[in-house]
Amino acid sequence: MTTNRGRGARSVDFSEVRERVPLEWFFEAVLGATPKAMSGTIRFPVCPQCGPSSKHSVKVSCKDGKWKCHACPGKGDVVEAAAKHWGLSLKDAALRLVNADQEVMQSYEPPKARPALERDDSALHEVIAKLLAVSQPPTNAALAYFKGRGIGEAIVKEAVKRGLLVVLPHDPELCKKYLVDVAGRDALIASTLWREDAKAPAAAFRPLMFVSKEGKAAEFRIMRLTEPGEHKSLRYGGIHPWAWVNESQDRIMLTEGCLDLLASLAMGTKRSIIGLPGCENWRDDWFAKLKGRDVLTAFDADEAGLAATQKITPVLQKAGASKVDAYELPKDAKDINEQLILQGPHCKLDFFETQESTEPYRDATLSLPGCDQWISLQFGTLKGRHVKLTLGGPKTRNDAALERLVSTLKSGKATVSVANPR
Structure with missing residues (x-):
């Protein structure tokens, strides 16, 4: 495989390396990735170039000794992956x-891809359109x-x-019958x-159907707790x-x-929202109309x-966004929806965005669920204002948290007073 030349330099026969080292072995043994057999390809949740996927995403496809990441420009063979x-x-x-x-690699059996399916995008769009046309009000099970x-x-x-959102029957047999009655089995097969x-x-088995802008793609989501190894959602169509x-x-x-889009609305934001089908699944041209706009990322x-x-931040800046901020989740929450679940109905993304009036406040009374339940972005509009904090009773007070809160407000050029209950 290698030979000595000149002053001890070693040459490499790359074609022999590719033949001896299976690409899928590298992903499984070196990257620690679990393969997923897909139509005509094997997918992995880790990219050698941009790292792990967001949850439940398998962004790297492997086929015929080549890999390609669908979230970054990364692609190549096993040598380039390494x-x-x-x-x-x-x-x-x-x-x-x-x-x-070599003994391990010789005994390695690469995963086998499923037979390739040719998706008919026009059939998928037709199925989505038919389901939208007969969409029913959300069921009690969905509301719960x-x-x-x-x-x-x-x-x-x-x-x-x-x-x-389209809510399908939550019973799998009834849902199957509904899909066949509305779209037809042939169209469901053609759409994959x-x-x-x-x-x-x-x-x-996934009765919550989230429809992308213009109805070109759909995500079907389970409406219960998932079992180990079970995918809670499946996406069909391109990246939209x-x-x-x-x-x-x-x-x-x-x-x-x-789901985080809807959770953000529940937390009171007045911003218009773009929901990405995974934090790495987007195209630059989606942001062409953001020139002069204030953008908040919340991944x-x-x-x-x-x-x-x-x-994504420099991409948004290049698109002309006037301001780009990143939302800071509380340390005990992994995403927006989890923050909402943990903190309950009083949880707010941005206090001033929840006000009916957008006129500047010279004086403001800020009522939080607790003096340790806030993020600094909530106070971005308080420069030059006087903030009056109303606290709970002494038994629920956290003096250290209060001190941090007051310090943060003052660092944002606000004046602060504290109203203590009797």
């Missing part, structure tokens, strides 16, 4: 690969599910009215919603965002997924979300 992951030159990465345990997520009935009904060798479409036009169209919010507090925030 070079990206280890930060080495192609030659050094190849040399490191051939030092791997959303209530458990902190999202109220009014928001759910408005999402259905806007065509963002139903595998021809399956007893039922996977969507029959969800959108919610709100009271303010000059202030925009980007969320990771449609999950995981490695992928933090990386995506850093990646």
